[in-house]
Amino acid sequence: MQRRLVLLLALGAATPARGEGEAWFESPPVLPAVVASSDHLPQGLCRNHSREFLRQLRNYTLWAVQMFDASTKVPEGVVAGATYQMGHFDECVRASWGEVRGQYCLLELSYRPLRPHGGQAADPYLKDLPPQLHVWEKLKRTRDYTKVARDELHWALCLPASCAAEDIQAALDRELQVAGERLGLQLSARVSPRLCSVAGRDPPYSPGEITFVCVIGTLLLLLVSSTWYDLKNYPADGSKDSLDIGAGEGSLLKNALLSFSARRSLKSVLNTRVSHPATDASNGPRFLFMVLIIFGHRMTMFVGHPLDDAYILDRIFLTVSNGFILNGTLLVDSYLVISGLLLSYHLLIELDGHKGTNLALALLIRYVRLTPVYMLIVFFHATVFHRMGSGPFWEEVVGTDRDRCRENWWTNLLHVNNYVHTEGMCMFQSWYLSCDFQLCAVALVLVYSLWRWPWLGYSALALLCAASAVVPFLAVLLTRADPFLVPIAQHVRDPVDSWYFRNIYIKTHNRAAPYFIGVIVGLIMFKMRSSKFKLGKVTSHALFALLVWTLGTATMLAAFVFFDPARPYSAVEAALYASLHRVGFGAAIASYFLLIAFGQCGVYQRVFSWKPFTVLSRLTYGAYLVHTLAQLYDHGSLRAPRPTAFFSVAWMTMSDCTFAFVTAFFLLILVEAPFRAMEKVVFGRK
Template sequence: MLLALLAIACVCAAADNYTDLKLNTTIDQRLHNRLSTFFDTNRTLDRRDLALLNRTAQTLGIKKEVVEKISDLIKNNGTVETGILSRLSEEAKGIVTALPYPTLPYKEEIGKDKLVPIDESPDYASSVVLASDLLSLTSAVASVQEKVCREQGYRFLDGLLLNKRWALRMFDASAKSPQGLLFGSSYHLGNFDECVAIDDSTDGGITVEGQYCLATIKWPKKHKAKKVRTGRGETLRWAVCVPSACSAKSVNSFVSSVLSHTVGNRTSVQVTERDCYSRTPLTVTSLDVGFLAVILFFAVILLFSTIYEFYKIKWGVNKTSVLHNLVVSFSVIHNVKKLISCKQNHTLGLECVTGIKTLAMVFIIAGHACLFIASGPVMDAEAWDRLVRHPADAFMLNNSLLVDTFLFLSAFLFCRLLLIELDKRKGRLNVIPILVFRYIRVTPAYIVVILFYMTWLPKIGEGPLWEDRMQLEQERCMTSWWANILYINNYVNTDHLCMFQSWYLSVDTQLFFVAPIFIFSLWRWRRVGPIFISISIIVSVIIPAVITYKNYLDPTLLFYAKEFTDIVSNFYFKTEYIKTHMKLTTYFMGLLTGYILHRIQEKDYKFSRIFKVFAWTTSIILGTVTTFSVSVFYQDWYEYNNIEAAAYISLHKVAWGIANGWLVTACATGSGGYLGKLLSWKFLVPLSRLTFCAYLVNGVVELYYVGQLRHPLHITFFTVVANAISHIILTFFLATLLCLSFESPIHGIEKILLRMFARPVLSDNAMRNQQDQISRNTSQRKLET
């Protein structure tokens, strides 16, 4: 019934424009004859007629008000009163218009076309293509400026009325009336795969292919109220399936026009090129080819090195040389043995460090997974807000503390091993080779991952958010790759941070290069050195406190979902969180712990039982309070106080450093008990060797997850944990491939070169002589039994 309204609206719109046009040309005779036939026969328009008339309607500029005025003329299930139509017909004969009938390259085909029934649902078109939808879509298509896009839009509308399968799929793939808006559902993704699979090339003429666009719709704010950090704000992501010829600008115009017919012009729409995706032939750049060439080159080396070692093992050839060691360093057999080996160096009692590293990395990956899950498409935005307010879930929110744990361990190990070397060499130690080879060991695998971001990352999948996330990451890496390999990207080009987690590598490297100054002072001046490092710790506590107090910053990185849709664009993350001067405290605490443990083992000092009880009690209290106190800042009743924020940002790092310091010291001196045994568990040793590579590749896993997600996720504690576990497994799997291919071979070469140019090697195997064994606290034997 309502579809017949379109023909009447054509006539009325033309009549309404009579006064304004005042021209002496008559309406296209073919159109007039066709309308007269309908008027005289008093019948309902079929879809073939509407396929042409809908084009004429938009050309004549039908207005919604005109349609409303004549809606009462429709009677008797689609049949129009003959007298009224006759009068309208007579009036239409004298109507003049300057708008010619639109030229259709395929209009003759439409006239001959037969209505194609849909097997699954014959009445589908008549049930979904309502007059209101058709008129709004027609007007929206007419507003498109690009000619090719507009013509394909007309073809889409005609295809709807003719029950064309591809047109119905294009309409079906777009998001319809939103569901759950009041529930916090802000992602309406339609059907991505159905849209991009559309390819209408059967009728000849114009070929229409599907293009999936995810528009950003922003609702107007009624008034400036108190900042609300929970929920998803006033933004809605809306999927629309359009012809591939349409640019982002045209899609923006189309969506804006549709919304103006439904909710008015109060909303703003944004569609960028990254928001649209269509299946196109794979394009390969010279950089892509170069990256593949590098990968193939390493693959060939790995293959021949593996064959070489296999030959040596099979024929029992045990002859070794520097050249042999260099070749075997690339062998998969050699590196797999090295990776899965559970052997540890027991000369210093630092076996627990491997367990701490492994567990810390597991929870860091879980924290990243939670962040991407919460900030991605979800059904209930408030579900995440409920989780973060629950004190028991605070361990998921303190991801920054676990990153600080790695900084602590990095400083601790460097200080402990360098002090031993200074003792052995009586202070005559050239640290430059150590710094250079450290850069060589870390950078190659890092560069491989960066190059992957710059080349093939956007090409490995597809999804509603794929272009938005992956192309953005690629652009950032193309802009700032040099800052990454110079390890200054936490201060330079922070708006274009390549790899959101790469800031840690810059912080660690910068502190690693200045750490020898503090370590040497601790070794050279037994009294001044500890005072110097203590003053440095105090300064490191004051700096973030002053910055936080002065700028009214958060006490730490707070994981509100709507603020981390793109973590790199988060103000606190890019301006304060990733800066080295905000991370000094835990690193200096690690240096101090390394020095204290060195003196304890050097003097073979034994702790009293009372001291152990006091130390464990203090450590547990500080660690627990530091971990769970962050939930206070997420509560609804909490009001921001810059003094509290300043106190927290500084003191919680000191408390965490003390807790970690005692844990490492207790385990190294045989006072770790069952916890020490757990952290020294041999199963954790292989995983600890993968922590660096896991940190590098975790961003790929997280980006891939959110980029390919087809439907919003229902957030519960179970779904978050289940997804986090899958992310952990995938991350360590990819880390294994990266480790065997790049990190482990480079590490092996570094050891060989260090033995040649910087003996004795500063590594996990540095201490093997009897004197070092004696210097270790004899209480460690209790831990080993």
């Protein structure tokens, strides 16, 4: 008996010729029965269980009907862009009887007509097609990369767990060929083992997972015992330094133990003492930009992932103001400017006060401050995170991340993962940490040269600034790449799989310009630290509006010219923007700090130096490390397509931020602050 496959409206892309029998929408068979009854299933348990499933289905047996009910039979909304037909995951994996257990697989089915439909062709860049056109004009993939593809469906299928992915693939290959010939379509399917799930197949706990639990237990034990010892022996006496490590005499072991005191860590977190008007005014932007980065990463969960309607995404590139979202990766550059500024300014202060410093020790101290909490999160990704949920995409999303972290954790440890094994990067956002650390190593030598040998330092600074603009220009020009990471499905569904992300976006030599701009700002602030120079109030606010708001906004929105897929590509134009847009945005951030330091922008200084911002800014590092955990968990456990609405994104961003900053607070108390205090104990720093 010839098997047929239901593809509903998608299969209507090619209308059967007159005389070929019933129309494509009449009495269609369903996919679970097509595969279960296929003669191309291998002999053995898979075929036997599939036949038993069909027999019990005819008898209305509960477990068989549950498996059938959990599969997609008739898809909905394909033309609207609802290409994920996800069935019912939990009903499938809970269904069982004897040796037969339900297995949920999310197939990837591609289709296209075998013959042209003969109707009028549509403009490939037109979003709203005339209703009289053939449906294939809406469904087909075109040169418009901003359009959500509708020629590939993801289809839920519930079959016996004894059928391996390759068994299902073998049956589908033949059955789709038969169905395609009848319907005038070329049909193909891919069955990925990572998109097939069976309940109760978790392996026993690994040594790595046990070790992670022991590490957390040890840290908690240190936290409790240190806090108890601190409270018992060092009651607060009101002195501002009474809780500082090293404030009094004590053994190395005792001070090391006290480093883990929650009371002392909390004191360091809540400290809001004033340092410098400009550096204090970095606290507000650090917090607000982190919220926007979390929002941007949440937005990527809506691009290339299950949606119930693609109408908004199809048109998001048409509005200029959306450039704030679509070119939002520029926000990361603000942290590079701040990092370069703080390193330059504070290192020059130290060099001037102590007439020298140990650069290797300075780099080691930065490594010790940043790495412990970072590697704890990497350890979590590689071990127990995978055991915390399930879902149609769990193995593909969380399982893939687990495997990458298990294989390449050492590249994170050495801060080289933006150059080494980038195709298996653990924690896609961790590229920034490597980039920042590498630039810190360069900047330490550069700033020392500026202090010790000014002529050499200024020459090196000029050369590095020029190179940081020329190198991304050449990278884009020679590869004919996009000028920035365009947030389309192939770039953001899994950033690590994106060629642009791996080869251009995360490379330090393409991201260096904002950092060196920050170094220049720190140098200017150091040179003028004793100066009484102040711009007038009107001039200050006029320059703030021009250099901060206007330049920053123009730099982000200028990307709009590249959002038009019908516009001819110019490699020179793309290379120029790739070279200059980070310089422009970095200059806008630099102008903010210079105007705070040497202008009369008191309102901005007061707002962004607000004491709650000071506290929250200390949590941004931890929030950056952990916020993707909530997003990966959410995507991996997703059971149904999402509604596409800005309010939905905003609501989920608020939950992401709450999770990220609350978790960051506990990590700061448990790991980050103790290891910073330990660093002071070990290296004898106050």
